[in-house]
Amino acid sequence: MKRTAFFISDGTGITAEALGNSLLAQFGSIQFNKITLPYIDTIEKAVEAVDTIDQAGKEDGYRPIVFDTVVDEAIREVISTSSAYKIDVFSAFLKPLELELGSHSSYSVGKSHSINEVNTYMDRIESVNFAIANDDGGKTQHYDKADIILTGVSRCGKTPTCLYMALQFGIRAANYPLTDDDLNRTHLPDALEAYRDKLFGLTIDPFQLASIRHERRANSRYASLDQCEDEVQSVERMFRQQQLPFINTTHFSIEEIATRIIAQKGLQRRIK
Secondary structure, three states: OEEEEEEEOOOOOHHHHHHHHHHHOOOOOOEEEEEEEOOOOOHHHHHHHHHHHHHHHHHHOOOOEEEEOOOOHHHHHHHOOOOOEEEEHHHHHHHHHHHHHOOOOOOOOOOOOOOOOHHHHHHHHHHHHHHHHOHHHOOHHHHHHOOEEEEEOOOOOHHHHHHHHHHHHOOOEEEEEOOHHHHOOOOOOHHHHOOHHHEEEEEOOHHHHHHHHHHHOOOOHHHOHHHHHHHHHHHHHHHHHOOOOEEEOOOOOHHHHHHHHHHHHOOOOOOO
């Protein structure tokens, strides 16, 4: 079965996407065509959105699913005229919260993702800059300022995980790739030894690693299965010998990897 799902907002649409994707992920047997319609902030745009929704329903033969975080009541009323099954996030949750808190919502657009607190925004920017500057073992002299240092073989997910933790949580994350020379030693690289308490290892299935590396350097020793198996075995042996925490990233998303690291290391999020 194929169904179309719309994420509609008078802001960025990020909140609608996050909630909608979390719910749709529970229905693995259904193929969803996901469409985000951000900044639907006028009646005219709402009317166009309704036309798009209804057209998708005619083409699919099933009514679309709409996740809606529109604040403006007049615009919500227009969207409600569509043929879709509609999940109005704000009306479903804000009204009960108002009753519980004894206070009225501000009904302001973009509160979740606007720059409301300058310090929080600057933490995010500084953390992202730190992750970029300290990627791939680039500036080990700044490891004293890191909250976490990810280490592992090349292409096991270190860089995207660091960037995600920086952008989403304001965590200052560096990463250090372990080379053949590092893996042949009986001790940690000198650049890492002084920061043992900040280290966290990533490993990966050799077949997956070979596939990823093949996209970068096809038919090379770097991408060969034998090389990947040797590196993974060596890095996991090092992690165990050095008693470093580590996880296998093969079946986890970047979000899951980051959250598990934060939980295991007890890291404090600057952005909450």
